[in-house]
Amino acid sequence: EVQLVESGGGLVQPGRSLRLSCAASGFTFDDYAMHWVRQAPGKGLEWVSGISWNSGSIGYADSVKGRFTISRDNAKNSLYLQMNSLRAEDTALYYCAKETIAVAGTPPGLHGMDVWGQGTTVTVSS
Amino acid sequence: QSALTQPASVSGSPGQSITISCTGTSSDVGGYNYVSWYQQHPGKAPKLMIYDVSNRPSGVSNRFSGSKSGNTASLTISGLQAEDEADYYCSSYTSSSTLLVFGGGTKLTVL
Numbered sequence: 001e002v003q004l005v006e007s008g009g010g011l012v013q014p015g016r017s018l019r020l021s022c023a024a025s026g027f028t029f030d031d032y033a034m035h036w037v038r039q040a041p042g043k044g045l046e047w048v049s050g051i052s053w054n055s056g057s058i059g060y061a062d063s064v065k066g067r068f069t070i071s072r073d074n075a076k077n078s079l080y081l082q083m084n085s086l087r088a089e090d091t092a093l094y095y096c097a098k099e100t101i102a103v104a105g106t107p108p109g110l111h112g113m114d115v116w117g118q119g120t121t122v123t124v125s126s
Numbered sequence: 127q128s129a130l131t132q133p134a135s136v137s138g139s140p141g142q143s144i145t146i147s148c149t150g151t152s153s154d155v156g157g158y159n160y161v162s163w164y165q166q167h168p169g170k171a172p173k174l175m176i177y178d179v180s181n182r183p184s185g186v187s188n189r190f191s192g193s194k195s196g197n198t199a200s201l202t203i204s205g206l207q208a209e210d211e212a213d214y215y216c217s218s219y220t221s222s223s224t225l226l227v228f229g230g231g232t233k234l235t236v237l
Contacts, residue, residue, distance in 0.1 A: 035226070037172075044231040045164070045172060045215050047224075059225030100162075100177050109219045109226035112162030112177030119171065 002026035002115050004096045009120030012086055020120060022079040022096030027115075030054075030074035033099040033108035036081050038092035039119075048094070049081065050108030057107040064090075086124045093119040129227035130155065130216055137235040143204040146232045148216030149197055154227055156197035160219035163192055163201045166231075167212045175214075176201060203234075211236045 008020040020036070036048040049060045049070040058070055069082040079096055097113035131149040138144040148155065148163075155161055159179045164172040174183050176192035179199060189204045199218070203210055216229040 037228075044213075045166075045217075045228045047217065047226045047228055050225055059223060061224055095171060100174065100183065107219075107225060110158075110160045110178075112164075112174050112217070113172075114174045114177070114183055116171040116173075 002098075004098065004115055004117035006094065006096045006117045006120035009094060009122045011123045011125065013126050014087060014124055016086055017082070017084045018086060018122060020081040020083065020094055020096075020122070022117060024077045024079065024096075024098070027098070028102075029077040031102035033057075033102075034072060034079045035097045035099065035108060035113055036070060036079075037095045037097055037113070037116075038090075038122075039095070040089075040092040043092075046092075047109075050099075051079070052106075052108050053102065053104065059108065083122070086122075088124050091122060091124050093121050095119045129220070129224075130218060130229035132214075132216060132229035132232045134230070135233045135235065137237055138203075138206045139237045140206050140208065142206050143202060144206060144234065145203075146201045146214055146216075146234070148199040148201070148218075148229050150199075150218055150220075150227070151197055153222060154218040154220040155194065155199050157221060158219050159194070161192065161194060161199040162217045163190075163199075164215045164217070165210075165212045166215065172215065206236055208236050210234060 163176040
């Protein structure tokens with residue numbers, strides 16, 4: 001079964017850091033680009049970051065650029081999101097998602113996301 | 127403010143067809159055939175319904191179809207069913223350093 005399981009969320013004070021993890025199974029992880037997408041309470045989806053299969057192409061939303069870092073460990077079938085200098089507006093449910101098509105040499109974000117985890121909640125509050 | 131513009135809500139009766147629009151610019155929707163659509167029921171993770179403007183993933187009903195004209199993409203749902211009531215989001219690849227943008231979402235109500 002194709003599955004993504006996020007972990008690492010929690011309550012954190014403004015200005016502090018948090019690292020999210022996403023464990024993938026059921027597919028050849030290192031073939032696919034991967035993404036983080038978040039959803040603030042009662043709000044819409046916001047793309048946060050994406051990374052190509054070999055980490056050669058990475059992108060960030062303007063709202064997190066310079067504060068968040070995406071990475072992956074293909075040997076461990078895992079995706080990560082290091083979040084620094086957290087703000088109240090980063091409070092959200094964070095989803096890990098797999099890109100639909102594996103295409104080497106292209107940036108992440110072209111073909112949609114066909115597998116999603118159930119999300120991990122990040123709350124930034126003093 | 128979302129990068130892509132969607133109507134906040136649409137509605138239709140069972141059996142009818144509805145269309146949800148997603149308007150961007152020549153840097154995203156209009157410049158590439160990389161528009162996707164997602165369905166999200168309350169408390170659930172999003173589900174991919176359409177990718178690459180008009181392709182349906184395996185298992186998605188053929189009542190769902192996608193198209194694009196200029197800077198506007200559209201999702202059409204035919205033969206509306208009660209289970210189609212959900213939030214729908216479009217997304218597009220963008221030539222900016224951001225790479226991917228979402229629309230603000232559309233709430234579909236089946237009357």
